[in-house]
Amino acid sequence: MDSLPLYKRLAAHYLDAIRAGQLARGERMPSLRSLMRQHSVSLSTAIQVCRELEAGGWLEARDRSGYFVRAPARVGIAPLKEPANSGVAPDPAQYVGIHARVSAFVSNRRNQAVKVNFSIARAAPQLYPGEALRAAVAKGLRQRPELLTVAPQQRGDAGFRSVLARRALASGMTLAPDDILVTNGCIEALNLALRAVAQAGDTIAVESPTFYGLLQVLESLGLRALEIPTSPQTGISLEALQLAADTYGDIKAVVVVPHLQNPLGSVMPDANKQGLLRLCEERGIALIEDDTYSALVDSGAPLRAIKSWDAHGQVIHCASLHKILAPGMRLGWMAAGRWQARVEMLKYAQTRNNESLSQVGAGQFMATGAYDRHLRRLRGALATQRERTAEAIAHCFPPGTRMNVPPGGLQLWVELPGRLSANLLCEAALAEHILIAPGSLFSNSGRFDHFARLNCGWPYTTEIDAALRRLGELATSLIKAQQAARPRAGTPEALVKTSAASALP
Structure with missing residues (x-):
């Protein structure tokens, strides 16, 4: 700091x-x-x-x-409820239509003049060290002018992988540079991990709600998804996952974001991480760990990766610099344990090797204390922006709104009162050039249609403040219209509905 x-x-x-x-x-x-x-x-x-x-x-x-x-007003707002444990195993789903739903959302965003965008999950460009990265890339090219004319290394630049391996020690992982494969962001790492452990028709357990990009990957690979209830505080429910494993017995992998889960913001306690790993080891289930956000936890103290307890190569660790260092570089990496050779073959067959210049520049910057100073600045800025956004929501949104304010990260997960459809709010807001991410993108179950994810990665300005106030006004108006449309008890409309319902078998 x-x-x-x-x-x-x-x-x-x-x-x-x-x-x-x-x-x-x-x-x-x-x-x-x-x-x-x-x-x-x-x-x-x-x-x-x-x-x-x-x-x-x-x-x-x-x-x-x-x-x-x-x-602060947000202290008086109710936190999100813990998911109910029904004791009934969830049903696998194909996620048919999730890609179309996300595509429609992206298309709307592109076709409308959006002035305030709360739907994304990254920080403002000025919060990233652009000038320092440009200098590092230029230095790398001066030192190695052949970078643009020779083929890149298959696993990724050796120097960059050495820096990643040294940095991984802080999370408890002992990795050799050759244990690391550089990828095009974390989304390619997840693709490779899933293709390495499963085939079309297989079942994959995922957190519920979860990142919609993962749902698109599952659909594109023809995988059946099993939504596991997930706590806003402690992450995926081990009891529900155990029940699902007992019921189906053919789960090929579990995909989790242990630190600042997207969209909930939960952080798994170490005991839960170890319990999850034991369960996967006992059942022979691959554990895919998406560790995109851990560097954004407020405390700054490195959190232990699940991979750090992995003695048998059961964990495929996936990570990215997209959120924490440079969105424009699309740099990710993975350490795939006993599936390492397979993911390297799949990477070669699918996209070949990543270009080297950005790896060299990122590696030079990350090898210095400037990278740690950047992360401290970024965490501090995000903490301020997150608090101010939460305070505005507590002031401006209708009574009954619930919210999870995580201990770090880029976003807030908000539950709208009266089970108001976030899709309706999204449409109303888009007409006024404000974009939010409705909860229907993060699940195929329908349980989160009255939730929304709001970004707080941009510095808090009068424009953002006005947009949040307007969102609150729109939500209030929609709830009033929703209540007015419901028949009141004792009215002819209500009596007709009651009579019709009593006649049903």
């Missing part, structure tokens, strides 16, 4: 104190003079500290009295 401006570091310090209860609701914030004296800062810096916390909804200014701690 030392790379952040001083006022932001101090604001983060006091935010930790507020969250821990050291500064309680209604308590007076240390005065500007106290801040100046205690931290040896200027009046301007002390004011910036308080304004930063005020902008996030954590402080309020009282006339001639100073700043006081307030409870």
Whole structure:
């Protein structure tokens, strides 16, 4: 965090104190003079500290009295419910139509003039180290001018893979550079992993809800998907997965995002990760770990990958730099355990080798402390944006809205009250050039049609604030229209419906 401006570091310090209860609701914030004296800062810096916390909804200014701690509106909003454990194994589904549904959504986005886009899951371009990466790529080309005229290495650039292997140690993984295969983002890694362990018609267990890109991959490969209930706090339900394995017995793989799951934002405890691995080992099920987001967890402390406990090559670890370093580079990688030779063959047959220049540039940058400083800056910016977005939703959305505010990442998962269709809200918002990702994209079950995923990767501006307010107004109007359309008890329409229902066998 030392790379952040001083006022932001101090604001983060006091935010930790507020969250821990050291500064309680209604308590007076240390005065500007106290801040100046205690931290040896200027009046301007002390004011910036308080304004930063005020902008996030954590402080309020009282006339001639100073700043006081307030409870943000989002504290009063109900968290998402844990999924119900029905004791009934889920039914496998083909995901027929999910690709068409996603295609229609993408087409609408392209055909409309979108001014505020909450549907994506990445940070604003200015939050990535563009200038430093350009310098690293230029340096790599000066040192190795043949990069553009010789064929790239099959597994990926050796230097880049060495950097990835060293970085993987922080997550508990012991990998040799030759254990790593560079891919075109994580989505190609997932494609290769699924093709390595399954064939058309096989069953794959997935989190529910899950990233719609994975659902498209499953459909394109002709795989049957088994949606497993997933907690907004702790990830995939091991009990439900155990029941599914007992019921079907032919699950070929489980695909999970253990850290900042997309779209829920859940983080699996280590005990759950180990329990999941044991279950997969006992049943001979491949465990595909999508670790795209772990570097965005607020604490900054490296989280252990499931792969770190893998002694038998049962885990296929997939990762990406797309969200955390450079969306334009499309760099991903995988370590496939006992399927490594097969995924390398499939990669060669499918897309051949990745070009080398971006790997060399990324590797040079990631080998330095500048990469760690970038991640700290990125996490800090996302934390501020996420808090402000959550606060706006709590203020502006209709009563009954639920929300999961994860400990990091790029997005919020919001449940609309009254089971309001997020598709209806999406259509109404798109007419006003605002785009959201409706929950129907993240499942084929229909259970999440009244949810939406909202991005908070862009700096919070007046335009974003106005768009969130308008979303809240639209949701409120749609709920009122929905309620008005329902027959009231005792009216002729309600009596007719009741009479008709009682006549059914």
